Amino acid sequence: MDVNLIDGTYELFRHYFAVPGDYGAVRGVLGSMLYMLENGTTHIGVATDHVIESFRNDLYAGYKTGEGVEPALMAQFPVLEEGLEAMGMVVWAMTDFEADDALAAAAAKAAQDPNVSQVRICTPDKDLAQCVVGTRVVQVDRRRSLVRDESGVVEKFGVSPTSIPDFLAVVGDTADGYPGIAKWGEKGAASVLARYQHLEQIPKNWRDWHPSIKKAEALAENLFGAWDDALLFRTLATLRLDAPVFDSLDTLRWTGPRPEFAAFTQRIQSPDLLRRAEELHVHVRP
Numbered sequence: 001m002d003v004n005l006i007d008g009t010y011e012l013f014r015h016y017f018a019v020p021g022d023y024g025a026v027r028g029v030l031g032s033m034l035y036m037l038e039n040g041t042t043h044i045g046v047a048t049d050h051v052i053e054s055f056r057n058d059l060y061a062g063y064k065t066g067e068g069v070e071p072a073l074m075a076q077f078p079v080l081e082e083g084l085e086a087m088g089m090v091v092w093a094m095t096d097f098e099a100d101d102a103l104a105a106a107a108a109k110a111a112q113d114p115n116v117s118q119v120r121i122c123t124p125d126k127d128l129a130q131c132v133v134g135t136r137v138v139q140v141d142r143r144r145s146l147v148r149d150e151s152g153v154v155e156k157f158g159v160s161p162t163s164i165p166d167f168l169a170v171v172g173d174t175a176d177g178y179p180g181i182a183k184w185g186e187k188g189a190a191s192v193l194a195r196y197q198h199l200e201q202i203p204k205n206w207r208d209w210h211p212s213i214k215k216a217e218a219l220a221e222n223l224f225g226a227w228d229d230a231l232l233f234r235t236l237a238t239l240r241l242d243a244p245v246f247d248s249l250d251t252l253r254w255t256g257p258r259p260e261f262a263a264f265t266q267r268i269q270s271p272d273l274l275r276r277a278e279e280l281h282v283h284v285r286p
Helices: 008-016 024-038 076-086 099-111 126-131 150-157 161-171 186-196 216-225 227-237 261-267 271-284
Strands: 002-007 043-049 090-094 118-122 137-141 146-148
Touching: 002 008, 002 099, 008 024, 008 043, 008 076, 024 043, 024 076, 024 271, 043 076, 043 099, 076 090, 076 261, 090 099, 099 118, 099 126, 126 137, 126 150, 126 161, 137 150, 146 150, 150 161, 161 186, 161 227, 216 227, 261 271
Parallel strands: 002 043, 002 118, 043 090, 118 137
Antiparallel strands: 137 146
């Protein structure tokens, strides 16, 4: 069996700008989840940011917050979580952790089960590239129909998945609100980390760096001159595997909508979602 792990926050943002109306984004996400089920998905879990802030805001004052997010979009988060649960899906609504942490924790846990053929993390978020393992745990950009395995991560970033937190630490992540280290662009970071993997393994004397690495002196000066910042940014970029997710993979198997889904679809004025869920349920009953 395959396990599909969905970035509900990304999905809600994506559909909010594509589907107008008070509950347009919610309807869009629910319809998208039903589409996956209609096309053979059996085990699925959805992670959301119930609140935008997390423990990382306590570590770094500049980390992303909910400031600037449209109130109409924020108001759809609890509605989406309610709708997903009513539709019979497992939802991890994060408060202290982030949705990305839940996806990482769920992926690591699912990959340990010998009955799982592949774990598919459905999000384009580059943070999640660190969770990719061979072809067993892959990252899926559903909008672009792109599947990225470990070789795909190396092709895109120039480093292996285990080096992604180090890579993001030095190049920065504007979406998450930390700037990285001065002079460290993606090409320079890839050339260094492809050879040394992690920050601690980089020689402190730039003369000891491999001769193929360009601008080694400037890179070393900036990295070791801001060493504490680099380590902090790597902590921010490292996804936590202790976020609370599932106890048993059986709970991720979709078995049909709950009774309250009928009233929910009436509320959001989308009876077609109920019809599709009920028709699908007939075909998935044991």
